[in-house]
Amino acid sequence: MKTKLLFTVLFLLTICLSKAQMDDKFYQPSKEMKPLEFSNPTFIAFPVDNDTITAVVVKPQTNNIKKTILFFHGANGNISTYQYITKPLVDNGFQVVMIDFRGYGKSTGKPTHVNVAADGQKIFDFLLSKPEIKNTKVYIYGASLGSQIATHLARENKDKISGLIIDGGMSSFADIAAVHAPQYKDFINQMLQNVYAAKEDVKFTQGLPKLFIYSKNDTTIPFSQGQEFFENASEPKLFLENKAEHIQGLKDEPKEILKAIDNL
Numbered sequence: 001m002k003t004k005l006l007f008t009v010l011f012l013l014t015i016c017l018s019k020a021q022m023d024d025k026f027y028q029p030s031k032e033m034k035p036l037e038f039s040n041p042t043f044i045a046f047p048v049d050n051d052t053i054t055a056v057v058v059k060p061q062t063n064n065i066k067k068t069i070l071f072f073h074g075a076n077g078n079i080s081t082y083q084y085i086t087k088p089l090v091d092n093g094f095q096v097v098m099i100d101f102r103g104y105g106k107s108t109g110k111p112t113h114v115n116v117a118a119d120g121q122k123i124f125d126f127l128l129s130k131p132e133i134k135n136t137k138v139y140i141y142g143a144s145l146g147s148q149i150a151t152h153l154a155r156e157n158k159d160k161i162s163g164l165i166i167d168g169g170m171s172s173f174a175d176i177a178a179v180h181a182p183q184y185k186d187f188i189n190q191m192l193q194n195v196y197a198a199k200e201d202v203k204f205t206q207g208l209p210k211l212f213i214y215s216k217n218d219t220t221i222p223f224s225q226g227q228e229f230f231e232n233a234s235e236p237k238l239f240l241e242n243k244a245e246h247i248q249g250l251k252d253e254p255k256e257i258l259k260a261i262d263n264l
Contacts, residue, residue: 026075026145026173027111029103034080037087046126048102048119051109055079055099055123057133058090066093066262067162068136070127070153072120072146073098074247078105084251085143085167092258095136097127101149113173113195120149124157137162139264142198143247144168144221147229151198154205163209163264164202168218168247171225172197179222199225202233209264210237213249213257220246238264 042057056079059065069089073082079098086096101116102109109115127133138161142150147169154164170176173195202210210233214226230239240260244252 023110023112025177026113027101027103027116028076029101029105029111030077030081031105033078033105034083036080037083038090045106046123048115048122049109051102052107053099053101053119053123054106055097055127058086058096058098060090060093060095062093064093065095065136068095068097068133068138069141069165069261070124070138070150071096071098071141072143072150073100073104074144074146080105082143085247088250088254088258089141089261092262094261095133097133099123116149117152117196120153121156124153128160139163139165139261141165141167142169145170148173148196148198151201151205152196154208155201158205158208161208163211164205165211165213165261165264166198166226166229167213167249168215168221169198169212169226169229170221171199171229175199175225176221199229199232202229206234207236211260211264212237212239213242213260214239215242215244215246215249217243218246 036056038058040059044055044057046053046055071086073079078100086098089096100107101119102111104111128138140150140154140161147166150164150166154161174197212226212230214223216223230237238260240257242249242253242257249257
């Protein structure tokens with residue numbers, strides 16, 4: 001009887017863990033906001049369910065906006081944490097929209113794989129309804145963890161955008177989790193089998209220009225994941241290698257990256 005009870009408890013625990021899909025292992029939001037380094041930010045609050053998604057639109061000083069970039073940041077912090085990436089973009093003439101999903105920064109709620117995907121599409125549709133964004137060429141930029149939702153949105157909206165930029169992105173949630181816990185690889189794959197994977201989504205972005213930014217000095221995301229991600233993508237595509245640490249390319253080696261984004 002005890003053996004049967006133990007088996008039942010373990011089985012139910014496994015089911016619960018599977019449904020959770022390890023959300024808390026991937027999303028590490030912070031509510032602490034650093035001062036924004038932009039002179040003209042516009043704040044957006046977008047309601048979803050009982051929560052609110054917040055974003056900041058930043059325009060360059062010039063009236064001639066080159067492109068609009070929807071920026072999806074990494075697992076930690078919030079939009080203010082990644083200004084070292086977005087400020088060079090704005091300074092180079094791009095209009096940038098920085099998005100905080102549930103739990104990040106001023107956004108309320110708790111992020112999960114499910115609501116990030118759903119909220120991502122809702123905020124995308126909302127942003128593209130705004131004339132100052134709709135009337136520009138729109139590009140999606142995913143940094144680190146943000147590569148997952150960025151590629152998923154690119155797949156679902158490839159006819160509405162002009163390009164996809166991946167900066168130090170993992171090939172999938174399961175792949176990066178397995179790097180840190182290789183002994184549980186099969187279990188991890190089972191838990192995350194229904195979660196969108198960038199290396200699969202990118203196969204369905206035919207005809208969409210794509211830029212992949214990676215470094216062999218990245219100790220957070222294996223360079224091999226970037227290579228697999230790139231190989232799965234259809235043309236047109238460009239793989240740009242730098243020598244910086246994880247998603248530090250625009251901070252340490254901005255010239256070549258900015259030129260590639262200009263030409264995308």
